[in-house]
Structure formats: C-alpha cells, structure tokens
Amino acid sequence: MTTVHSRQEALLMAHLLRRAGFGATPYEMDRALGMGYEGVIDELLNPDHPDLIPDDLIRRYHVDQSDLRNGGGAHWVYRLVMTDTPLREKMCLFWHRIFATGTTKLIQNRVVTNQIDMFREHGMGSFDDLLIELSKDPAMIMWLDNQDNHGSNINENYGREILELFSMGVGNYSEEDIKETSRAFTGWRVVNPDYMSIRMRNNTARPYGYMSWQFEYDENDHDAGEKEILGQKGNWDGEDAVRIICEQEATAKFVARHLYHFFVADELPVPQWPHEEPRDPEAIDILCKSYFDNGHNIGAVLRTLFESDFFKDAGTRYARIKSPSEMVIGTMRLAGPIELPSEETYMADAACANMGQALMRPPSVEGWQGGTEWINTGAYVERVNFAGRILNNPDKQGVRDIIDRIKALSEVDQLSSNELVDNCLEVLGPLEVLDTTRSGLKDYASKFGNLTWSDDTNSDQFDLAAVAIIQLVVSSQEYQTV
Amino acid sequence: MTTTAVELKYVTNVGFAADFGGRGFSLPSSMVIRGDGMIFVVSRGKSSTKGSNGIQMVTKDHDFLGQIGTYGSGLGGMMWPTSVALDSEENLYLSDEYFNKVTKFDREGNPISEWGKKGSGAGEFDQPSGLLIRGEVVYIVDSRNNRIQMYTLDGDFKGEWGNAGEGNGEFNLPWGICDDSEGNIYVADWRNDRVQKFDPNGNHISTIAGGEDSVLDRPADMAVDSDGTLFVADWGSQRLVVLDQKGNVLETKRGEADLNPWAVEYLASQDDERNARESFVPVYEPDTGDPSEISARMEPYLWDPVSVEIDEEGRVYVLETGRHRFQIFERV
Numbered sequence: 001m002t003t004v005h006s007r008q009e010a011l012l013m014a015h016l017l018r019r020a021g022f023g024a025t026p027y028e029m030d031r032a033l034g035m036g037y038e039g040v041i042d043e044l045l046n047p048d049h050p051d052l053i054p055d056d057l058i059r060r061y062h063v064d065q066s067d068l069r070n071g072g073g074a075h076w077v078y079r080l081v082m083t084d085t086p087l088r089e090k091m092c093l094f095w096h097r098i099f100a101t102g103t104t105k106l107i108q109n110r111v112v113t114n115q116i117d118m119f120r121e122h123g124m125g126s127f128d129d130l131l132i133e134l135s136k137d138p139a140m141i142m143w144l145d146n147q148d149n150h151g152s153n154i155n156e157n158y159g160r161e162i163l164e165l166f167s168m169g170v171g172n173y174s175e176e177d178i179k180e181t182s183r184a185f186t187g188w189r190v191v192n193p194d195y196m197s198i199r200m201r202n203n204t205a206r207p208y209g210y211m212s213w214q215f216e217y218d219e220n221d222h223d224a225g226e227k228e229i230l231g232q233k234g235n236w237d238g239e240d241a242v243r244i245i246c247e248q249e250a251t252a253k254f255v256a257r258h259l260y261h262f263f264v265a266d267e268l269p270v271p272q273w274p275h276e277e278p279r280d281p282e283a284i285d286i287l288c289k290s291y292f293d294n295g296h297n298i299g300a301v302l303r304t305l306f307e308s309d310f311f312k313d314a315g316t317r318y319a320r321i322k323s324p325s326e327m328v329i330g331t332m333r334l335a336g337p338i339e340l341p342s343e344e345t346y347m348a349d350a351a352c353a354n355m356g357q358a359l360m361r362p363p364s365v366e367g368w369q370g371g372t373e374w375i376n377t378g379a380y381v382e383r384v385n386f387a388g389r390i391l392n393n394p395d396k397q398g399v400r401d402i403i404d405r406i407k408a409l410s411e412v413d414q415l416s417s418n419e420l421v422d423n424c425l426e427v428l429g430p431l432e433v434l435d436t437t438r439s440g441l442k443d444y445a446s447k448f449g450n451l452t453w454s455d456d457t458n459s460d461q462f463d464l465a466a467v468a469i470i471q472l473v474v475s476s477q478e479y480q481t482v
Numbered sequence: 483m484t485t486t487a488v489e490l491k492y493v494t495n496v497g498f499a500a501d502f503g504g505r506g507f508s509l510p511s512s513m514v515i516r517g518d519g520m521i522f523v524v525s526r527g528k529s530s531t532k533g534s535n536g537i538q539m540v541t542k543d544h545d546f547l548g549q550i551g552t553y554g555s556g557l558g559g560m561m562w563p564t565s566v567a568l569d570s571e572e573n574l575y576l577s578d579e580y581f582n583k584v585t586k587f588d589r590e591g592n593p594i595s596e597w598g599k600k601g602s603g604a605g606e607f608d609q610p611s612g613l614l615i616r617g618e619v620v621y622i623v624d625s626r627n628n629r630i631q632m633y634t635l636d637g638d639f640k641g642e643w644g645n646a647g648e649g650n651g652e653f654n655l656p657w658g659i660c661d662d663s664e665g666n667i668y669v670a671d672w673r674n675d676r677v678q679k680f681d682p683n684g685n686h687i688s689t690i691a692g693g694e695d696s697v698l699d700r701p702a703d704m705a706v707d708s709d710g711t712l713f714v715a716d717w718g719s720q721r722l723v724v725l726d727q728k729g730n731v732l733e734t735k736r737g738e739a740d741l742n743p744w745a746v747e748y749l750a751s752q753d754d755e756r757n758a759r760e761s762f763v764p765v766y767e768p769d770t771g772d773p774s775e776i777s778a779r780m781e782p783y784l785w786d787p788v789s790v791e792i793d794e795e796g797r798v799y800v801l802e803t804g805r806h807r808f809q810i811f812e813r814v
Binding site for chain 1: 497498499501509511526528562579609655657672673700717718739741742744745748749752754755758759761762763766768769770774775778779780781785786803804805806807
C-alpha cells in the first residue's frame with residue numbers, strides 16, 4: 001500500500017536531511033519518508049557499518065592520494081559525496097571547523113586525513129573521548145607545538161587552545177589554568193619529534209618522501225607534580241585535564257552553542273560569544289542539560305537537537321547560509337555517483353577553496369566563522385558556475401533521475417513551462433522559494449513553451465530545458481541556504 | 483621447474499624524491515632494465531606538479547643519466563604513465579592510462595609512434611597498465627576492459643584474451659605482466675588477489691594464490707626467475723612476496739632501505755636535518771595494523787611496491803611509488 005505523506009512531513013524531512021546531511025536525492029527523500037522522522041534520526045545517529053570506500057581503487061588510480069602529500073581535500077570529497085552515513089561525515093566537517101588543523105603548516109595531507117578519520121570514529125561519541133583522542137592526534141600535536149611542551153619547559157600553545165578554542169571559550173579560565181593544563185600535557189608528542197619538526201619546518205620530502213606521524217607518550221618528559229586545574233588539585237595528566245574540562249558548565253555551553261550554530265541558525269562569530277548572549281538561550285539550556293544527562297555524549301545531544309521544537313520550527317528553514325562544502329557536496333550528490341578515477345573531486349576541492357572553505361586548509365586555528373562570511377560577489381559567482389558545471393549533463397545518473405521524476409509528476413507526456421518549474425522545485429527538495437524567485441524562474445522557462453517527450457527529438461529538447469531549469473534553481477538564493 | 487629455498491639480502495636502493503625534476507623520481511610507477519645495465523624508471527608525478535612526469539635513466543650504481551619524455555598530450559608526452567618495456571631492438575614502450583595509448587621511443591629516446599584510444603574494441607584501451615614484449619609481440623594489460631591485448635611492434639592489433647570475472651582466464655582489474663624463461667606469461671590479477679599463468683597465446687595454465695585466504699593482497703607486478711620462482715610486488719600488503727609455482731610463500735620482505743649516496747649527499751648540505759636525524763628511529767612499533775599507514779611512517783619499508791625486475795645476475799629490484807626509489811636484493 002502506498003503511504004501518502006503530508007506536505008508538512010515532506011518539508012520537515014527535507015529540512016532534517018539538509019541539516020543533518022547534504023540534502024537528499026529524490027530516492028533518498030522517498031526512502032526517508034518511508035522510515036519516518038524518528039527512524040531517520042535513529043539511522044543517522046547509529047550508522048551500523050563503517051562506510052567503506054574503495055580505498056584500493058582510489059590509491060591505485062589517484063596515486064597522489066596514496067601517499068597523500070597532496071590531494072587530501074579531493075580524497076575527502078569522494079567520501080563526502082559517496083557516503084551513506086551523511087551525519088557522521090557532517091560531524092567530521094563540524095569538528096574540522098572547530099579543531100581546525102591545516103596542511104598549510106603541517107605540509108602533508110596524510111596526517112590531517114588521519115585526524116578526520118579520528119573524527120569519523122569519535123565524533124558522535126563521548127566528548128571526553130574525543131578530546132583525549134584530539135590531544136593524542138599527531139597532526140594536532142604538531143599543529144599546536146605540543147612536541148615542544150616539555151616537563152622542564154612548558155609550551156602553552158595546546159594548553160591555551162584546548163581551553164579557549166576547543167572546550168570552554170574565553171573568560172572561563174585563568175592564565176594559571178592554561179599553565180597547569182599545559183603541564184598536564186607535557187610528554188605528549190610524536191615519535192622522532194626533532195626530525196619530524198625540522199622536516200615540517202623545511203617543507204621537505206627529501207630524501208624519500210614524507211613520513212606520517214605517530215603519537216608517543218614520553219614519561220621522562222612529563223611533569224608528574226601536583227597541578228591545580230579549574231580549581232581541582234592533583235597529580236593530573238592529560239586525561240585528567242580532559243575529564244576536568246568536560247565537567248564544566250562552560251564546556252557544555254560552548255559545545256551546545258557550536259552545535260546550534262552549525263545545525264540550527266547562524267550565531268555571532270565565536271570571538272563575540274563571551275560578550276553576547278546566545279541567539280536562543282533556552283535552546284542552549286536544553287542542549288546543555290542533554291550533555292550532562294547523557295554523560296557528555298555528542299550523539300545524544302544531537303538527538304535532543306533534532307527532536308527539539310527549535311530545530312523543527314519552520315522559521316529555522318533556509319535560515320543558514322550553506323557553507324561551501326555543503327553547497328558543493330550537496331550538488332554533487334544530486335548529480336549522482338562519482339566514477340573512479342575522477343577529476344571532479346579535484347574540481348570540487350578547488351571550488352570549495354575558491355568559495356572560501358579550503359578543506360584541510362582553514363584560515364587559522366579559529367577555523368571558519370561561517371554565516372554571512374561565506375557569501376560575497378566572487379564566491380556567489382563561483383557557486384553558480386560550479387553548480388552549472390556539475391549539473392550540466394542529462395545523462396548523469398542523478399540528473400537523469402531528477403528529469404524522470406519531473407516527468408513522472410505529469411499524467412501525460414507533456415508539461416507547460418510553469419509546470420516544469422513547479423515540478424523541478426518539488427523534486428529538488430521540496431524546495432520552498434519566495435514568490436519572486438518562482439515567478440522569475442517561470443519567466444525564464446516561458447521561452448521553452450509547452451514541452452513534450454513524446455519522441456526522441458522532443459525528449460532531447462525536454463532534457464535540455466529541464467537541465468537549464470535545474471541549473472537555474474541551484475543558482476537561486478534559496479538553494480544557497482539550508 | 484623446481485622450487486628451491488629463497489633467502490634475500492638487501493643490497494642498496496636507488497632513488498630520491500624529485501618533485502620538480504632532476505636526480506631522482508616522483509611517484510614512479512614502473513621500471514625496466516636494459517641489457518647494458520641502464521634502468522628506465524617512469525615517474526607518474528604529482529598532479530599539481532606537471533613537470534615531474536618523465537622516464538628517468540639511472541644505473542644500480544647511482545648514476546643519473548637524464549630523462550626521456552615529459553608531461554603533455556603530444557607525441558612523447560604523458561599524463562598518467564603506468565608501464566615501460568623494451569623490445570629486442572631496445573626501443574622503449576610506454577603505456578599511459580590517462581590518454582589510453584602506448585608510445586614507442588627509439589633507442590635514443592625519441593618518440594616515434596603511438597597508438598590507442600579510449601574504448602573496448604580492437605586497438606582501444608580503458609586504462610592500459612602492464613606492458614610485456616616477447617619477440618615481435620607487444621602484450622598490453624587493458625585493465626578496465628579486463629583483458630590482455632596483443633599487438634605487433636608497430637601497433638597493429640593481433641588478438642586478445644580475457645574478460646571480467648573470477649574464473650580461470652578472467653580478470654578483475656589486472657595490473658602487471660611478465661614472462662619466464664620458458665615463454666609463459668604471468669598476469670597480476672590485482673583485485674582477484676592472484677597471479678595467472680598463460681601460454682603465449684593466452685591459454686590458461688595455472689592460477690597462483692587467490693581465493694578468500696590468498697597469500698597475496700592486490701598484487702601489482704611480478705618477475706619470474708630461471709627457477710620459476712615468482713617475486714611479487716604485493717601492493718596491498720606492502721611487501722615483496724616470493725612464491726613457488728604452487729603459491730607457497732618462500733620469503734617475504736618488508737623493505738630495509740638505508741640512506742643511499744644521493745640521500746647522504748643531500749643531508750651533507752642540510753645541517754639541521756642531518757643533526758636531527760642522529761636521534762631518528764627509522765622503525766618502531768606501530769599503533770596501527772594498516773600496512774599502507776605503517777609504510778608511510780617507516781622510511782626503510784616498501785611503500786606501494788608496483789614493479790619488480792630481475793637483472794642478469796639475478797638481483798631483484800622492487801620499485802616503490804611512495805618512497806620514490808627502488809630497493810635491490812640479491813639471493814644469498
């Protein structure tokens with residue numbers, strides 16, 4: 001028996017799939033509606049498989065993605081487009097944005113790729129575990145110089161940033177807490193720290209290519225003395241520091257505000273958070289309570305968020321500007337699967353960079369602020385051009401499916417140009433657009449007149465018209481929001 | 483053929499990361515040894531550094547003798563080179579899986595002809611990889627079409643065998659190809675984790691390794707010595723695996739490269755790197771089981787072994803893409 005879903009159900013589901021993933025293809029939308037809102041949340045939060053990618057094929061045909069000196073962004077793009085566990089992948093983007101680590105300093109892409117792999121494994125689990133793994137992550141250690149943090153002579157970079165940028169935010173700790181936290185992380189380094197540091201500094205692959213890094217705890221370089229961190233005294237090490245940090249109300253609020261910023265509505269830039277109240281304080285309180293009620297489990301907080309009224313509220317739809325990666329990946333997923341080898345993954349990586357979000361190359365340790373920062377004239381033109389290039393071929397599997405579904409909404413072998421626009425917006429979402437947008441699309445489509453696909457010639461012409469409207473829709477203001 | 487015990491001893495390595503040309507290689511994909519000892523190594527290069535493609539000429543004694551060909555789409559140009567081979571006149575052949583073509587160079591390195599285009603018909607390729615020349619026949623592994631094609635030395639189509647599958651004579655993205663002293667042909671059936679042996683006309687003789695518990699993991703290439711012993715570049719496990727004709731493992735090598743003269747010369751001019759290297763521990767206990775990641779961390783290990791050659795003295799050469807070098811072993 002075919003179940004008829006209400007328009008409101010469809011709009012809410014489309015909202016969830018845009019925010020918790022990268023939007024939905026028509027097939028994915030049908031499947032999600034069949035599962036129901038709660039069922040989809042369950043699946044998103046509890047992926048039951050590791051989302052294997054054909055790593056052997058990628059490494060054989062994209063040789064530069066095997067040694068991964070370069071090509072890390074393109075390598076990640078493939079998975080982002082092909083994944084069937086989109087929330088897990090989106091959480092990798094979320095953490096990459098906060099724990100921003102860049103190849104600009106580290107030089108090699110492999111260690112940052114390994115860090116993203118770590119986010120994939122721990123990104124929806126306990127925040128304590130995630131921060132411990134982050135503190136052991138070789139890319140993070142070298143990014144924030146913890147290999148220079150010695151028991152006899154501390155380097156405060158990591159101790160400062162774990163408090164300021166990764167957990168609590170400015171105003172919730174003292175300079176003394178930074179020193180004491182740094183002491184707790186002394187001896188947390190990579191194997192062969194001296195040689196690896198100099199190779200990184202000299203940006204050299206000589207003599208035999210890059211070497212990936214491995215975490216190492218040097219007990220002899222660890223300051224085992226008593227420390228006082230955030231008011232708690234003891235012979236703390238790094239894991240103790242993380243435990244103390246994760247118990248703080250400020251940490252819960254910091255994580256909650258980031259999740260709200262990423263999944264619900266654009267917040268103020270992070271540097272303003274110490275001075276400005278959250279956009280929706282009640283929502284932050286709800287998320288903080290979930291954080292503590294669920295043992296700091298990020299997946300549980302996400303469930304609270306997706307099930308909340310503030311997330312489901314119609315006013316939040318299309319209220320955030322898509323990040324470049326959301327826009328690029330969502331559009332590529334609409335176009336259909338990537339064949340290997342693929343030059344499109346490199347093109348997509350470059351497009352993200354041109355739009356202001358170079359994957360694995362954040363602008364600073366503060367990552368990307370997002371919001372209106374994403375849009376300027378140049379970036380908007382890049383978005384329109386990219387979407388046009390990716391969705392230009394009616395024979396691509398995803399584009400073909402969209403066109404076929406546009407046709408299927410008609411009971412006869414023809415559509416008026418107005419119906420073409422309406423059906424296209426329906427299949428590509430459903431995408432809610434302003435009346436002015438809809439009428440503008442219809443004005444443009446009117447040049448096609450009535451369209452039919454009754455024979456091959458007409459069918460080809462219909463395909464071209466449909467592709468033109470699809471390209472125009474993904475160029476619209478509404479498609480740039482999520 | 484009889485099987486004898488095999489023990490290999492590391493001799494030296496030749497190579498150096500040369501991303502912008504010059505002495506060394508950049509992500510090399512294949513090698514071949516000429517009778518006079520000249521070794522041709524083709525560099526695939528980084529996609530972002532297009533000048534790093536080319537066929538470098540070296541000797542086992544660390545002489546660097548220049549380069550043939552470079553990045554480009556014209557005659558003699560290359561984009562994703564996959565294999566090099568020599569005919570009896572010492573002309574050099576190069577396959578390219580981007581352009582789906584084979585290019586022929588004369589003994590002086592001048593490009594003289596090319597053939598092939600994308601497709602699945604006669605004279606067409608879908609990502610050609612391994613090359614082998616026996617007498618007047620060029621054997622080309624047409625990887626994505628899961629077949630072996632045969633051509634004359636001038637590129638005229640002579641025949642083909644193979645199709646996609648797991649059975650005898652079937653392939654799953656085959657890669658390297660070689661022959662033995664009796665004229666048999668071996669194909670690295672990459673995604674079937676096995677080697678298949680054929681007569682020169684493509685009649686299946688035997689299958690070596692394979693199946694769920696295969697001793698091989700994505701073999702890229704192999705060479706066979708006069709005893710019939712196979713030396714396999716086992717790309718997936720990042721090892722050199724030595725097998726007898728029945729697939730019994732006689733020896734494995736993870737690699738043990740040290741600093742070759744080119745590396746020593748480089749470090750002599752880099753005080754900070756040389757000094758820091760004094761405390762460098764090249765091999766340590768890894769915290770991962772991923773062979774590729776382990777190779778990325780341990781400098782002496784083979785990293786993406788893709789090509790194996792045996793010289794006239796029986797030395798075994800293993801080319802590794804990730805470390806821009808080949809390691810040389812000799813039988814004890």
